[in-house]
Amino acid sequence: MKIKEVRVTPIAFKDPPVLNATGVHLPYALRSIIEVEGDNGLVGLGETYGDLPILNNLRKVSGRLAGMNPFDINGLRTVVDEEIRTDLAPGFENLNPGTHAAKAGANTFGAFETAFLDLQARSIGVPLATLLGGIVRREVPYSAYLFFKYAEHQDAPYDADDWGEIMSVEALVASARRMVDRFGFKSLKLKAGALEPMHEADCILALSKAFPGLPLRIDPNANWSMPTALKVAERLNHVLEYYEDPVPKLEAMAQLHKVTGLPMATNMVVTSMAEFRENVGIDGAQVVLSDHHFWGGLLATRQLAAMCDTFGKGVSMHSNSHLGISLMAMTHVAASIPNLTYACDTHYPWNNEEVLTRRIEIKNGSVAVNDTPGLGIEIDRSALNRLHRQYLECGLTSTSAQGDYMRRWQPDFSSKQPRY
Numbered sequence: 001m002k003i004k005e006v007r008v009t010p011i012a013f014k015d016p017p018v019l020n021a022t023g024v025h026l027p028y029a030l031r032s033i034i035e036v037e038g039d040n041g042l043v044g045l046g047e048t049y050g051d052l053p054i055l056n057n058l059r060k061v062s063g064r065l066a067g068m069n070p071f072d073i074n075g076l077r078t079v080v081d082e083e084i085r086t087d088l089a090p091g092f093e094n095l096n097p098g099t100h101a102a103k104a105g106a107n108t109f110g111a112f113e114t115a116f117l118d119l120q121a122r123s124i125g126v127p128l129a130t131l132l133g134g135i136v137r138r139e140v141p142y143s144a145y146l147f148f149k150y151a152e153h154q155d156a157p158y159d160a161d162d163w164g165e166i167m168s169v170e171a172l173v174a175s176a177r178r179m180v181d182r183f184g185f186k187s188l189k190l191k192a193g194a195l196e197p198m199h200e201a202d203c204i205l206a207l208s209k210a211f212p213g214l215p216l217r218i219d220p221n222a223n224w225s226m227p228t229a230l231k232v233a234e235r236l237n238h239v240l241e242y243y244e245d246p247v248p249k250l251e252a253m254a255q256l257h258k259v260t261g262l263p264m265a266t267n268m269v270v271t272s273m274a275e276f277r278e279n280v281g282i283d284g285a286q287v288v289l290s291d292h293h294f295w296g297g298l299l300a301t302r303q304l305a306a307m308c309d310t311f312g313k314g315v316s317m318h319s320n321s322h323l324g325i326s327l328m329a330m331t332h333v334a335a336s337i338p339n340l341t342y343a344c345d346t347h348y349p350w351n352n353e354e355v356l357t358r359r360i361e362i363k364n365g366s367v368a369v370n371d372t373p374g375l376g377i378e379i380d381r382s383a384l385n386r387l388h389r390q391y392l393e394c395g396l397t398s399t400s401a402q403g404d405y406m407r408r409w410q411p412d413f414s415s416k417q418p419r420y
């Protein structure tokens, strides 16, 4: 089999004004949709970041893939290595590490690798998870991803969503109730680092009362100083499943773990095998949050999980704003990893737009893997075209200006980190 054509389509979808350590989400999230069409008429799908530098890299590589065998993953690696030069050393910290220039090769490779593997699986008529080593779980659990948010975007670019403002403890618990009732989530994660840390800790305590027994996580994206992180740990030690990136730097995470005994999780300071090795040396994070988008694809995610197993680390999964292709890629790789025992993160419930013929169903807090070949999903051509037009019309080529956007609500908002 040969690849006949590769299409890379940038899209924009509506993203609610949720808060994080760096500011507020912009009105649109950007993604790139990858279609790799084989000469057998089948199409493999991939989805990744839509920021312009990444889109340009995807376009560069896509022009060289026609004529290749989609089973030649090493051949894809060679093309990406030739086209994408990444001379930057690891050791940066970023709330969204996948869009950092140091990840250019990994995320370009990962985007096409997912589509190649999907095309392989469709061609031999098996679910992608089967191709990845076999299905060890049919239901992949996800956590309810809770945010503080404004009621609507500045200048109302479109109708406000029906979540309303979420700032108070009561509103946060109500949003969790809605998530749990609607999707059946069995663990809860709070995106923190946005408001006063003690208010955020109060929210976790209220969640533990409202949802007794559900595992709870808090993720301030390294926006807390050590004294703040210690104070919050003192209040939450008895209710947290893990403590996600409370402070910057791996060494500080190690110290915090030693003092509090809490398992530390990260998607910020262990983002490559070089950092993984360092982490094993100092035991900074006990849970690694994998993400196939910036770890370099689905096979690399399985390798990461094997390394976590070898070195006694837990594995969970990180997420940025994404649509259903990413969700199903996450689900299939998670379905194939025996030691992925924590519920994964997903932003999916916050998004109402889709490029697929159907939305992915989250039931009992899980996404199911069935026996449909590949990722088990199909592109809706008219929806893809509509979201591509939305990309062109919204004029965004990056969504990183979240601090500037926050200053439209709070003119004195500081981008200094850690802020608390």
Ligand SMILES: [Mg+2]
Pocket: 219, 221, 244, 245, 266, 267, 318
């Ligand atoms: Mg995180």
